[in-house]
Structures are given as C-alpha cells and as structure tokens.
Amino acid sequence: MRFLLDTHTLVWATLSPKKLSPAASAAIADENNEVLVSAASAWEIATKVRLGEMPEAISLEARFLQALDEAGYALLSIDAESALRAARFSAPHRDPFDRILAAQALALDIPVVSLDAKLDQFGVRRIW
Numbered sequence: 001m002r003f004l005l006d007t008h009t010l011v012w013a014t015l016s017p018k019k020l021s022p023a024a025s026a027a028i029a030d031e032n033n034e035v036l037v038s039a040a041s042a043w044e045i046a047t048k049v050r051l052g053e054m055p056e057a058i059s060l061e062a063r064f065l066q067a068l069d070e071a072g073y074a075l076l077s078i079d080a081e082s083a084l085r086a087a088r089f090s091a092p093h094r095d096p097f098d099r100i101l102a103a104q105a106l107a108l109d110i111p112v113v114s115l116d117a118k119l120d121q122f123g124v125r126r127i128w
Contacts, residue, residue, distance in 0.1 A: 002034040003027060003127060004076065004105050006114030007041040007097060011057050014067055021128050024113050035073045038104055044097040082107050091121035098122075 005013065005028075012019040013028050020028070027033055042064050048054035049061045060067055068075055078100060086096070086103035093099070095118075102122035105112045111125035119126055 001027070001030075001032070002036060002108070002110045004036045004038060004101060004108070004110055004112045005041070005073070006101060006112055006116060006119070007044045008115065009113045010037055010041050010073075011045070011054070011060060014060050014071065015056060021115070023127055027113060027127055031072075035071070036076045036108075036110070037068055037073045038076045038101055039078050040097050040100040040104075076104060078104070079107075089122055093118050093121045 009020070009024060009028075013024075017025065028035060045054060045057050045061050045064065049058055065075070082100060082103040085107065086099040089099055089102070098116065098119060099122070101112060102119055102124050105124045106122070111127050112119055113127045115128050117126075
C-alpha cells in the first residue's frame with residue numbers, strides 16, 4: 001500500500017513514535033508499504049520551527065532529507081495540478097498545508113496517515 005504522511009504524523013513517527021495510533025504505527029512499520037512525505041511537510045516544519053511553534057522538530061528540520069532517507073520514506077514534490085486542486089477546494093478549511101496534502105492524496109488516490117479529522121472535509125481517505 002502507498003500512503004502519505006501528514007506533517008504531525010511524520011514528526012511523531014520520527015521523534016515520538018508512541019504518539020502514533022496502533023494502525024498508524026503498523027502501516028508505517030510495514031516494509032511492504034510505500035511511505036510518502038510531501039514537500040509541503042518540509043515547508044510546514046521549517047515555517048513552524050522558524051516561528052517557534054514547533055520547537056520539538058528543530059532537529060528534524062535541520063536534517064529533513066537525511067531523516068527521510070534513513071526512515072525509507074519517499075519525498076513527494078508539489079506539482080502544479082495539485083497546487084491548483086488545493087486552491088480550488090470549496091471546503092472551508094483554510095490551512096494551506098492540509099489543502100496541498102489533501103490534493104496530493106486525491107491525485108494519487110492514496111490515504112493520508114493523520115489524526116486530523118479536518119482532512120475529511122476534502123474527501124480524502126484517512127488512516128489513524
């Protein structure tokens with residue numbers, strides 16, 4: 001199975017795995033699965049670290065690409081089609097990071113591993 005990690009899921013999987021649900025932990029740990037991480041998560045983590053909103057992720061932000069490589073996660077670039085879809089969503093949820101993750105998940109027809117029920121507004125499948 002392929003799936004996309006939400007940013008908080010990536011942070012928890014990397015720094016605090018006990019915060020993950022049993023289903024999220026199992027999906028991430030299964031070596032038969034392909035774990036994708038959006039470039040939007042790099043942007044979100046870097047932004048929140050800079051603003052002091054995510055101090056627990058300073059070390060992850062500093063070695064983001066290395067951490068993905070070590071975990072065996074694949075980096076998903078943001079393409080124009082997904083950016084347009086994210087902007088065109090009619091859902092009231094305004095978070096730009098959630099919007100792009102939802103657009104990417106829908107474009108690839110894959111679920112998002114996330115605790116955040118607000119993603120449901122976009123019609124994505126969610127694992128938690």
